[in-house]
Amino acid sequence: KAGVTQTPRYLIKTRGQQVTLSCSPISGHRSVSWYQQTPGQGLQFLFEYFSETQRNKGNFPGRFSGRQFSNSRSEMNVSTLELGDSALYLCASSFRRGRTNTEAFFGQGTRLTVV
Amino acid sequence: QQQVKQSPQSLIVQKGGISIINCAYENTAFDYFPWYQQFPGKGPALLIAIRPDVSEKKEGRFTISFNKSAKQFSLHIMDSQPGDSATYFCAAIAFRGSNYKLTFGKGTLLTVNP
Numbered sequence: 001k002a003g004v005t006q007t008p009r010y011l012i013k014t015r016g017q018q019v020t021l022s023c024s025p026i027s028g029h030r031s032v033s034w035y036q037q038t039p040g041q042g043l044q045f046l047f048e049y050f051s052e053t054q055r056n057k058g059n060f061p062g063r064f065s066g067r068q069f070s071n072s073r074s075e076m077n078v079s080t081l082e083l084g085d086s087a088l089y090l091c092a093s094s095f096r097r098g099r100t101n102t103e104a105f106f107g108q109g110t111r112l113t114v115v
Numbered sequence: 116q117q118q119v120k121q122s123p124q125s126l127i128v129q130k131g132g133i134s135i136i137n138c139a140y141e142n143t144a145f146d147y148f149p150w151y152q153q154f155p156g157k158g159p160a161l162l163i164a165i166r167p168d169v170s171e172k173k174e175g176r177f178t179i180s181f182n183k184s185a186k187q188f189s190l191h192i193m194d195s196q197p198g199d200s201a202t203y204f205c206a207a208i209a210f211r212g213s214n215y216k217l218t219f220g221k222g223t224l225l226t227v228n229p
Contacts, residue, residue: 033217042220056216090159104217106160108156109157
Protein backbone atom coordinates (compact mmCIF):
# COMPACT_ATOMS: atom_id res chain seq x y z
CA LYS A 1 0.00 0.00 0.00
CA ALA A 2 1.55 3.29 -1.06
CA GLY A 3 2.18 5.85 1.65
CA VAL A 4 1.45 9.54 1.72
CA THR A 5 3.11 11.29 -1.21
CA GLN A 6 4.07 14.93 -1.12
CA THR A 7 5.37 16.93 -4.05
CA PRO A 8 7.66 18.61 -4.59
CA ARG A 9 10.23 17.54 -1.99
CA TYR A 10 12.14 20.81 -2.15
CA LEU A 11 11.23 24.34 -3.18
CA ILE A 12 13.06 27.63 -3.23
CA LYS A 13 10.92 30.73 -3.63
CA THR A 14 11.42 34.47 -3.40
CA ARG A 15 9.66 36.72 -0.91
CA GLY A 16 6.30 37.86 -2.23
CA GLN A 17 5.78 34.87 -4.47
CA GLN A 18 3.17 32.23 -3.92
CA VAL A 19 3.56 28.47 -3.73
CA THR A 20 1.34 25.41 -4.04
CA LEU A 21 2.19 22.12 -2.35
CA SER A 22 0.52 18.82 -3.16
CA CYS A 23 -0.38 15.81 -1.07
CA SER A 24 -1.74 12.44 -2.12
CA PRO A 25 -3.08 10.50 0.87
CA ILE A 26 -3.03 6.78 1.42
CA SER A 27 -5.66 5.08 -0.71
CA GLY A 28 -8.98 5.03 1.14
CA HIS A 29 -8.04 7.81 3.55
CA ARG A 30 -10.40 10.75 3.43
CA SER A 31 -8.83 13.04 5.99
CA VAL A 32 -5.80 15.15 5.11
CA SER A 33 -4.10 17.46 7.58
CA TRP A 34 -1.28 19.91 7.01
CA TYR A 35 1.45 20.88 9.46
CA GLN A 36 4.32 23.33 9.49
CA GLN A 37 7.51 22.15 11.16
CA THR A 38 10.25 24.59 12.20
CA PRO A 39 13.11 24.18 14.69
CA GLY A 40 11.71 26.89 16.95
CA GLN A 41 7.99 26.11 16.91
CA GLY A 42 7.96 22.37 16.34
CA LEU A 43 4.97 20.85 14.56
CA GLN A 44 2.11 23.26 14.18
CA PHE A 45 -1.31 22.37 12.83
CA LEU A 46 -2.40 24.31 9.77
CA PHE A 47 -5.73 22.77 8.75
CA GLU A 48 -7.58 19.55 8.15
CA TYR A 49 -9.75 18.56 5.23
CA PHE A 50 -12.29 15.77 5.23
CA SER A 51 -14.59 14.98 2.33
CA GLU A 52 -13.49 18.12 0.49
CA THR A 53 -14.42 20.40 3.42
CA GLN A 54 -12.11 22.22 5.78
CA ARG A 55 -13.02 20.86 9.22
CA ASN A 56 -10.50 22.58 11.43
CA LYS A 57 -7.98 25.37 11.14
CA GLY A 58 -4.92 26.29 13.13
CA ASN A 59 -3.71 29.73 14.09
CA PHE A 60 -2.15 30.81 10.81
CA PRO A 61 -2.81 33.92 8.69
CA GLY A 62 -5.14 33.85 5.73
CA ARG A 63 -2.14 33.64 3.38
CA PHE A 64 -2.23 29.93 4.13
CA SER A 65 -5.05 28.13 2.41
CA GLY A 66 -5.86 24.70 1.15
CA ARG A 67 -8.33 22.55 -0.63
CA GLN A 68 -9.21 18.92 -1.10
CA PHE A 69 -10.39 17.25 -4.24
CA SER A 70 -12.97 14.50 -4.68
CA ASN A 71 -10.19 11.88 -4.84
CA SER A 72 -8.98 13.12 -1.41
CA ARG A 73 -5.82 14.64 -2.83
CA SER A 74 -5.08 17.97 -1.21
CA GLU A 75 -3.18 21.11 -2.06
CA MET A 76 -1.89 23.82 0.20
CA ASN A 77 -1.22 27.34 -1.01
CA VAL A 78 0.83 30.07 0.59
CA SER A 79 0.57 33.51 -0.93
CA THR A 80 2.84 36.51 -0.50
CA LEU A 81 5.65 34.42 0.93
CA GLU A 82 7.67 35.74 3.86
CA LEU A 83 11.09 34.65 5.05
CA GLY A 84 9.44 33.17 8.15
CA ASP A 85 7.46 30.76 5.99
CA SER A 86 10.62 28.73 5.42
CA ALA A 87 9.84 25.36 6.96
CA LEU A 88 9.12 21.71 6.36
CA TYR A 89 5.48 21.34 5.40
CA LEU A 90 4.04 17.97 6.28
CA CYS A 91 0.87 16.34 5.13
CA ALA A 92 -0.80 13.55 7.09
CA SER A 93 -3.65 11.30 6.06
CA SER A 94 -6.05 9.41 8.24
CA PHE A 95 -8.90 7.00 7.66
CA ARG A 96 -10.84 8.77 10.39
CA ARG A 97 -14.11 7.04 11.01
CA GLY A 98 -15.53 8.13 14.33
CA ARG A 99 -13.11 7.66 17.17
CA THR A 100 -11.40 4.64 15.67
CA ASN A 101 -8.80 4.40 12.95
CA THR A 102 -7.55 7.76 14.03
CA GLU A 103 -3.83 7.37 13.45
CA ALA A 104 -2.32 9.92 11.12
CA PHE A 105 0.33 8.84 8.64
CA PHE A 106 2.78 11.44 7.43
CA GLY A 107 4.47 12.06 4.12
CA GLN A 108 8.14 13.01 3.88
CA GLY A 109 7.28 16.67 3.61
CA THR A 110 8.10 19.55 1.32
CA ARG A 111 11.07 21.65 2.35
CA LEU A 112 10.24 25.26 1.47
CA THR A 113 12.97 27.87 1.54
CA VAL A 114 12.02 31.51 1.05
CA VAL A 115 14.88 33.82 0.05
CA GLN B 116 -1.14 28.13 23.81
CA GLN B 117 0.69 24.85 24.14
CA GLN B 118 -1.65 22.12 25.22
CA VAL B 119 0.89 19.29 25.23
CA LYS B 120 4.15 19.83 27.10
CA GLN B 121 7.02 17.43 26.44
CA SER B 122 10.25 16.88 28.32
CA PRO B 123 13.17 16.60 28.16
CA GLN B 124 14.09 18.57 25.08
CA SER B 125 17.07 16.29 24.52
CA LEU B 126 18.21 13.00 25.99
CA ILE B 127 21.42 11.01 25.79
CA VAL B 128 21.33 7.33 26.72
CA GLN B 129 23.86 4.56 26.54
CA LYS B 130 23.16 1.51 24.42
CA GLY B 131 21.08 -0.96 26.38
CA GLY B 132 19.70 1.70 28.71
CA ILE B 133 16.14 2.90 29.19
CA SER B 134 14.98 6.09 27.50
CA ILE B 135 12.09 7.89 29.15
CA ILE B 136 10.19 10.80 27.60
CA ASN B 137 7.38 12.54 29.43
CA CYS B 138 4.36 14.50 28.28
CA ALA B 139 1.63 16.38 30.08
CA TYR B 140 -1.59 17.71 28.61
CA GLU B 141 -3.99 20.40 29.65
CA ASN B 142 -7.13 19.62 27.71
CA THR B 143 -9.09 16.87 29.42
CA ALA B 144 -11.10 16.35 26.26
CA PHE B 145 -8.31 14.66 24.32
CA ASP B 146 -9.34 11.28 23.00
CA TYR B 147 -6.20 9.54 21.77
CA PHE B 148 -2.47 9.81 22.44
CA PRO B 149 0.01 8.73 19.75
CA TRP B 150 3.78 8.90 19.75
CA TYR B 151 5.75 9.64 16.61
CA GLN B 152 9.38 9.00 15.69
CA GLN B 153 11.12 11.23 13.19
CA PHE B 154 14.48 10.70 11.53
CA PRO B 155 16.29 13.58 9.80
CA GLY B 156 14.85 14.31 6.38
CA LYS B 157 11.80 12.14 6.99
CA GLY B 158 8.25 12.76 8.08
CA PRO B 159 7.11 11.60 11.51
CA ALA B 160 6.21 7.92 11.69
CA LEU B 161 3.60 6.54 14.07
CA LEU B 162 5.31 4.50 16.76
CA ILE B 163 2.66 3.55 19.29
CA ALA B 164 -0.60 5.00 20.57
CA ILE B 165 -2.91 4.68 23.56
CA ARG B 166 -6.49 5.48 24.46
CA PRO B 167 -7.19 7.30 27.77
CA ASP B 168 -9.05 4.34 29.25
CA VAL B 169 -5.87 2.22 29.17
CA SER B 170 -3.04 2.69 31.67
CA GLU B 171 -0.27 0.96 29.74
CA LYS B 172 0.44 -0.34 26.27
CA LYS B 173 3.52 -2.25 25.19
CA GLU B 174 4.78 -2.98 21.70
CA GLY B 175 8.15 -4.65 21.59
CA ARG B 176 10.70 -2.42 23.32
CA PHE B 177 8.30 0.55 23.39
CA THR B 178 5.83 1.12 26.25
CA ILE B 179 3.39 3.96 26.87
CA SER B 180 2.34 4.62 30.45
CA PHE B 181 -0.77 6.75 30.87
CA ASN B 182 -1.95 8.51 34.04
CA LYS B 183 -5.35 10.03 33.36
CA SER B 184 -5.79 11.69 36.75
CA ALA B 185 -2.41 13.44 36.49
CA LYS B 186 -2.94 14.15 32.78
CA GLN B 187 0.47 12.72 32.01
CA PHE B 188 1.81 10.04 29.72
CA SER B 189 5.27 8.77 28.98
CA LEU B 190 7.21 6.71 26.47
CA HIS B 191 9.72 4.15 27.69
CA ILE B 192 12.22 2.65 25.26
CA MET B 193 13.79 -0.44 26.77
CA ASP B 194 17.21 -1.71 25.68
CA SER B 195 17.78 1.47 23.69
CA GLN B 196 19.78 1.04 20.48
CA PRO B 197 21.78 3.51 18.36
CA GLY B 198 19.14 3.03 15.65
CA ASP B 199 16.59 4.53 18.04
CA SER B 200 18.39 7.88 17.79
CA ALA B 201 15.72 10.22 16.44
CA THR B 202 13.32 12.94 17.50
CA TYR B 203 10.25 11.71 19.36
CA PHE B 204 6.98 13.60 19.51
CA CYS B 205 4.07 12.94 21.78
CA ALA B 206 0.70 14.06 20.53
CA ALA B 207 -2.94 14.25 21.50
CA ILE B 208 -6.00 13.99 19.30
CA ALA B 209 -9.29 15.70 20.02
CA PHE B 210 -12.57 14.93 18.28
CA ARG B 211 -15.32 17.51 18.26
CA GLY B 212 -18.14 16.49 16.04
CA SER B 213 -16.61 16.32 12.60
CA ASN B 214 -13.48 18.15 13.74
CA TYR B 215 -10.23 16.33 14.25
CA LYS B 216 -7.06 17.98 15.48
CA LEU B 217 -3.65 16.56 16.33
CA THR B 218 -1.62 18.61 18.82
CA PHE B 219 2.07 17.83 19.18
CA GLY B 220 4.59 18.30 21.94
CA LYS B 221 7.80 20.18 21.05
CA GLY B 222 9.78 16.96 20.58
CA THR B 223 12.68 15.18 22.28
CA LEU B 224 15.95 14.57 20.48
CA LEU B 225 17.16 11.15 21.62
CA THR B 226 20.76 10.13 21.12
CA VAL B 227 21.75 6.57 21.96
CA ASN B 228 25.50 6.17 22.26
CA PRO B 229 27.05 2.84 21.21
